[in-house]
Every structure is written in C-alpha cells, then in structure tokens.
Amino acid sequence: MAPKVLFVLTSHNKLGNLDKPTGWYLPELAHPYHVLHGKTDITVASPKGGEAPLDPASVDAAKDAVSVAFLANHEAVWKTTRKLADFKGKAADFDALFYVGGHGPMFDLVDSATSQQLIREFWEAGKVVSAVCHAPAVFYDARLSDGSLLVEGKEVTAFTNAEEEQAGLTDVVPFLPEDALNKASGGKFVKGEELWAEKVVVSGRLITGQNPASATAVGEAIAKALGV
Known part of the structure; x- marks a missing residue:
C-alpha cells in the first residue's frame, strides 16, 4: 500500500x-506533488478547508514546466482542501506531514494550536515531518509532550533573512x-552558500527546504524517507 502524506x-x-x-507558493506545492x-x-488540508489561496505572484514567477502543468491540470488539489482540524488524532493514518510554503503560513499557521497539535502528534507517532521555504516557520514554537521544542538541537533551514530582504x-x-x-534550534539553522539556490536539510525525520528552488529536493x- 502506498504511504500516505498529509499536505x-x-x-x-x-x-x-x-x-x-x-497565499501558498506555486512551485512549493507543484514540485513536491509532482515527485510524490x-x-x-x-x-x-488547510485551516479553513475549501479553496486555499494561491499567491498570484508565484504564478507570474514560476514558469517552469512542472509548475505550469500543475496549474493547468490539478486545480482540484488546492480548491477542495479538507479542514486541518479534522486530522487531529489521525497521525496513525499517515506516514508524513508536509507544509507548503508561501508568505501565507506566516500569518495563519505558525501560531495555530491545531497545527502545533498535528506536528506534535505526527512527530511522536514516528512520522516524517517536513516543510519548505517560509513553512518551516511553523516549527519554531512546536512543542512535544514533554514541553521541549521540536527543533531543539536539530539542524533546520527555511527562507533566509537575506532572501526576505x-x-x-x-x-x-x-x-x-x-x-x-x-x-529555537539552539543555533542549528543551516543555509546554502548562495541565495535562492537549492538547500535541503534532513535531520532524521525532520526535513526542511530553504526556498522555492528546494521544492523538488524536499x-x-x-520520498526517500518513506522508501518510495
């Protein structure tokens, strides 16, 4: 049976x-979706369910074949999302959790109690937990049952200060x-030598990517972590 991933x-x-x-950033959904x-x-899923807003700037910026094809052929993926809260207590039904980037998550997911509960449940159930670009920010205050921070002592990456600038x-x-x-990680943030270049950090079951160029590699x- 194919592994199950909650995007x-x-x-x-x-x-x-x-x-x-x-909203969410086109290649950061299109490329991982294409791979998986x-x-x-x-x-x-999304906090409100239903249509999740696509950042129009990402449509203008992402002209690569994978993003263009995804936009043309897979509208239902983001227009019919399930409500995030429906997946509380359901970590056993999945093998991985993946957060798509864009600036949107900075406003509705980083401090979401529902999101933090899901992260904790997936992690403590031994699942893969992952995110790309701005989305790893959802982990900054995600705590485990013992009160410790998920990323404490773990190498992690995300959209950098210089890229935001x-x-x-x-x-x-x-x-x-x-x-x-x-x-939160205790100084373990890692970034690529070049801005906007691919950078992925794998810390056991925690997988993070720096920017849009890292979406395929994430x-x-x-896929590698799931053995597919």
Missing part, C-alpha cells in the same frame, strides 16, 4: 498590512523564519 496549505490571502494578495504523486497517497518583505512578515528557527527527501 498542508495556508488559508491566508492578505500580505500583512499591505493591500496585496498572498503516484508514489504516495496525498491528502491536502531581497524580496522586500522583511517588515511585512510577523517575524523572520531564520531568526526564529535559529533561536519532495525527493520525503
């Missing part, structure tokens, strides 16, 4: 206090993923 998308569509739309579709059984959104996000994860790392 998590944001339901948040407004960029901080700017009058600009946001057919090898795993994928379920997609180049994106011009340093003052828009509630906090910077690099700073928060570096503190999918491949999840």
Whole structure:
C-alpha cells in the first residue's frame, strides 16, 4: 500500500498590512506533488478547508514546466482542501506531514494550536515531518509532550533573512523564519552558500527546504524517507 502524506496549505490571502494578495507558493506545492504523486497517497488540508489561496505572484514567477502543468491540470488539489482540524488524532493514518510554503503560513499557521497539535502528534507517532521555504516557520514554537521544542538541537533551514530582504518583505512578515528557527534550534539553522539556490536539510525525520528552488529536493527527501 502506498504511504500516505498529509499536505498542508495556508488559508491566508492578505500580505500583512499591505493591500496585496498572498497565499501558498506555486512551485512549493507543484514540485513536491509532482515527485510524490503516484508514489504516495496525498491528502491536502488547510485551516479553513475549501479553496486555499494561491499567491498570484508565484504564478507570474514560476514558469517552469512542472509548475505550469500543475496549474493547468490539478486545480482540484488546492480548491477542495479538507479542514486541518479534522486530522487531529489521525497521525496513525499517515506516514508524513508536509507544509507548503508561501508568505501565507506566516500569518495563519505558525501560531495555530491545531497545527502545533498535528506536528506534535505526527512527530511522536514516528512520522516524517517536513516543510519548505517560509513553512518551516511553523516549527519554531512546536512543542512535544514533554514541553521541549521540536527543533531543539536539530539542524533546520527555511527562507533566509537575506532572501526576505531581497524580496522586500522583511517588515511585512510577523517575524523572520531564520531568526526564529535559529533561536529555537539552539543555533542549528543551516543555509546554502548562495541565495535562492537549492538547500535541503534532513535531520532524521525532520526535513526542511530553504526556498522555492528546494521544492523538488524536499519532495525527493520525503520520498526517500518513506522508501518510495
């Protein structure tokens, strides 16, 4: 039987206090989906359920064949998401948890009690827990049953301060993923030598990717961890 993976998308569509739309970032769903579709059984959830907002800027930016094909052929993936809360207590039904990036998760998932409960349940059930770009920020305050931080002492990566600065959104996000994860992990934040280049960090069952260019490699790392 194919391993089961729960993908998590944001339901948040407004960029901080700017009058600009946001959401999840196209290649960060398209590429892992492309890698894992057919090898795993994928379920997609979001805090509100229903249609999860796609960041229009990511459609403009992502012209690669995988993203374009995903956009054209897989609308149902993000337009018919399940409610995230429905999966509390269901970690035994899955093999991996994966958070898709974009700026949206910074506003509705990082401090979500539902999300933090899912992360704890999946981790403590021995499952793979993963995220890419801004989404690893959901782990910064995720605590285990003993009160310890999930990322404490573990190498982790995410969208970097320098990348956020180049994106011009340093003052828009509630906090910077690099700073928060570096503190929570005890200085174990890792980043690539070049900005915007592929970087994936595998710390046992915890898999994180730095940026959009890391999306395929994150999918491949999840597949490898699941043995598919």
